[in-house]
Amino acid sequence: MAEILWMLTVGVVATIAMDLWSFLQKRFLGIGSLDYALVGRWLLHMPSGKFAHDNIFTAPACSREREVGWLAHYAIGVLFAALLLLVAGxxxxxxxxxPAAIATGIATVAAPFFVLQPAFGMGIAASKTPRPMAARLRSLAVHGVFGLGLYAGALLAKDLL
Incomplete structure:
Protein backbone atom coordinates (compact mmCIF):
# COMPACT_ATOMS: atom_id res chain seq x y z
CA MET A 1 0.00 0.00 0.00
CA ALA A 2 2.86 2.39 0.78
CA GLU A 3 4.25 1.93 -2.74
CA ILE A 4 0.88 2.78 -4.29
CA LEU A 5 0.59 5.94 -2.19
CA TRP A 6 4.16 6.84 -3.14
CA MET A 7 3.43 6.37 -6.87
CA LEU A 8 0.22 8.38 -6.64
CA THR A 9 1.89 11.22 -4.74
CA VAL A 10 4.97 11.39 -6.93
CA GLY A 11 3.08 10.95 -10.20
CA VAL A 12 0.47 13.57 -9.41
CA VAL A 13 3.03 16.11 -8.16
CA ALA A 14 5.18 15.58 -11.26
CA THR A 15 2.19 15.92 -13.57
CA ILE A 16 1.08 19.10 -11.78
CA ALA A 17 4.62 20.48 -12.29
CA MET A 18 4.32 19.71 -16.00
CA ASP A 19 0.91 21.39 -16.18
CA LEU A 20 2.15 24.44 -14.27
CA TRP A 21 5.06 24.77 -16.71
CA SER A 22 2.66 24.56 -19.65
CA PHE A 23 0.32 27.11 -18.08
CA LEU A 24 3.17 29.56 -17.46
CA GLN A 25 4.47 29.15 -21.00
CA LYS A 26 1.05 29.87 -22.43
CA ARG A 27 0.37 32.78 -20.08
CA PHE A 28 3.68 34.59 -20.41
CA LEU A 29 5.11 33.40 -23.74
CA GLY A 30 1.99 32.57 -25.71
CA ILE A 31 3.26 29.01 -26.29
CA GLY A 32 0.42 26.52 -26.38
CA SER A 33 0.69 22.93 -25.24
CA LEU A 34 -1.03 19.67 -25.98
CA ASP A 35 -4.82 19.78 -25.70
CA TYR A 36 -5.55 16.69 -23.63
CA ALA A 37 -8.95 16.39 -25.30
CA LEU A 38 -6.96 15.05 -28.27
CA VAL A 39 -5.51 12.31 -26.06
CA GLY A 40 -9.06 11.44 -25.02
CA ARG A 41 -10.18 11.46 -28.65
CA TRP A 42 -7.33 9.12 -29.57
CA LEU A 43 -8.12 6.74 -26.70
CA LEU A 44 -11.86 6.79 -27.36
CA HIS A 45 -11.33 5.85 -31.02
CA MET A 46 -9.34 2.75 -30.02
CA PRO A 47 -12.31 0.48 -29.20
CA SER A 48 -13.41 0.83 -32.83
CA GLY A 49 -9.95 -0.28 -33.99
CA LYS A 50 -8.56 3.16 -34.85
CA PHE A 51 -5.12 3.44 -33.20
CA ALA A 52 -3.50 5.99 -35.51
CA HIS A 53 -4.85 9.00 -37.34
CA ASP A 54 -3.75 10.93 -40.40
CA ASN A 55 -4.63 14.07 -38.44
CA ILE A 56 -6.09 13.83 -34.94
CA PHE A 57 -7.40 17.39 -35.25
CA THR A 58 -9.80 16.34 -38.00
CA ALA A 59 -10.83 13.04 -36.42
CA PRO A 60 -14.43 13.04 -35.20
CA ALA A 61 -14.77 14.42 -31.69
CA CYS A 62 -15.93 12.05 -28.96
CA SER A 63 -18.20 12.61 -26.00
CA ARG A 64 -16.20 13.25 -22.79
CA GLU A 65 -12.87 13.31 -24.68
CA ARG A 66 -11.53 16.17 -22.55
CA GLU A 67 -12.22 14.35 -19.29
CA VAL A 68 -10.81 11.08 -20.61
CA GLY A 69 -7.70 12.89 -21.87
CA TRP A 70 -7.00 14.62 -18.56
CA LEU A 71 -7.58 11.41 -16.61
CA ALA A 72 -5.18 9.59 -18.94
CA HIS A 73 -2.61 12.40 -18.57
CA TYR A 74 -2.54 11.97 -14.78
CA ALA A 75 -2.69 8.17 -14.96
CA ILE A 76 0.34 8.19 -17.26
CA GLY A 77 2.16 10.47 -14.81
CA VAL A 78 1.50 7.94 -12.06
CA LEU A 79 2.66 5.09 -14.30
CA PHE A 80 5.90 6.95 -15.03
CA ALA A 81 6.40 7.41 -11.28
CA ALA A 82 5.90 3.65 -10.92
CA LEU A 83 8.54 3.13 -13.60
CA LEU A 84 10.95 5.33 -11.64
CA LEU A 85 10.28 3.31 -8.47
CA LEU A 86 10.77 0.06 -10.38
CA VAL A 87 14.07 1.17 -11.94
CA ALA A 88 15.55 3.17 -9.07
CA GLY A 89 14.13 1.00 -6.30
CA PRO A 99 19.79 13.15 -11.45
CA ALA A 100 17.70 9.95 -11.45
CA ALA A 101 14.47 11.96 -11.46
CA ILE A 102 15.61 14.23 -14.31
CA ALA A 103 16.89 11.24 -16.31
CA THR A 104 13.52 9.53 -15.88
CA GLY A 105 11.67 12.68 -16.90
CA ILE A 106 13.79 13.06 -20.03
CA ALA A 107 13.39 9.34 -20.84
CA THR A 108 9.61 9.73 -20.75
CA VAL A 109 9.82 11.95 -23.84
CA ALA A 110 9.98 8.67 -25.75
CA ALA A 111 6.21 8.35 -25.22
CA PRO A 112 5.22 11.44 -27.22
CA PHE A 113 8.06 11.03 -29.75
CA PHE A 114 7.37 7.40 -30.62
CA VAL A 115 3.74 6.78 -29.63
CA LEU A 116 1.58 9.88 -29.30
CA GLN A 117 2.91 12.10 -32.09
CA PRO A 118 2.97 9.31 -34.71
CA ALA A 119 -0.53 8.17 -33.65
CA PHE A 120 -1.78 11.74 -33.99
CA GLY A 121 -0.44 11.97 -37.55
CA MET A 122 2.47 14.23 -36.58
CA GLY A 123 5.21 11.73 -37.44
CA ILE A 124 7.96 10.34 -35.27
CA ALA A 125 9.29 13.07 -32.97
CA ALA A 126 6.97 15.61 -34.61
CA SER A 127 8.71 15.16 -37.98
CA LYS A 128 5.56 16.10 -39.93
CA THR A 129 4.84 19.30 -38.01
CA PRO A 130 5.66 22.75 -39.40
CA ARG A 131 8.51 23.24 -36.89
CA PRO A 132 9.72 19.80 -35.78
CA MET A 133 12.80 20.98 -33.86
CA ALA A 134 10.78 23.51 -31.87
CA ALA A 135 8.22 20.82 -31.02
CA ARG A 136 10.98 18.44 -29.96
CA LEU A 137 12.65 21.02 -27.74
CA ARG A 138 9.32 21.92 -26.11
CA SER A 139 8.67 18.21 -25.45
CA LEU A 140 12.13 17.78 -23.95
CA ALA A 141 11.68 20.86 -21.76
CA VAL A 142 8.27 19.83 -20.41
CA HIS A 143 9.50 16.30 -19.72
CA GLY A 144 12.54 17.74 -17.97
CA VAL A 145 10.13 19.71 -15.78
CA PHE A 146 8.24 16.46 -15.22
CA GLY A 147 11.55 15.05 -13.95
CA LEU A 148 11.90 17.97 -11.54
CA GLY A 149 8.36 17.21 -10.43
CA LEU A 150 9.27 13.57 -9.85
CA TYR A 151 12.04 14.73 -7.54
CA ALA A 152 9.78 17.22 -5.72
CA GLY A 153 7.08 14.57 -5.40
CA ALA A 154 9.58 12.03 -4.06
CA LEU A 155 10.76 14.53 -1.44
CA LEU A 156 7.16 15.21 -0.46
CA ALA A 157 6.30 11.51 -0.33
CA LYS A 158 9.39 10.85 1.78
CA ASP A 159 8.21 13.40 4.34
CA LEU A 160 4.52 12.42 4.25
CA LEU A 161 4.55 8.65 3.94
Missing part, protein backbone atom coordinates in the same frame (compact mmCIF):
# COMPACT_ATOMS: atom_id res chain seq x y z
CA UNK A 90 12.87 1.64 -2.79
CA UNK A 91 16.31 2.84 -1.67
CA UNK A 92 15.97 5.79 -4.08
CA UNK A 93 12.44 6.47 -2.80
CA UNK A 94 13.83 6.79 0.74
CA UNK A 95 16.69 9.03 -0.41
CA UNK A 96 15.73 10.65 -3.74
CA UNK A 97 18.36 12.21 -5.98
CA UNK A 98 17.78 14.82 -8.64
Missing amino acids: PVWARDPSL
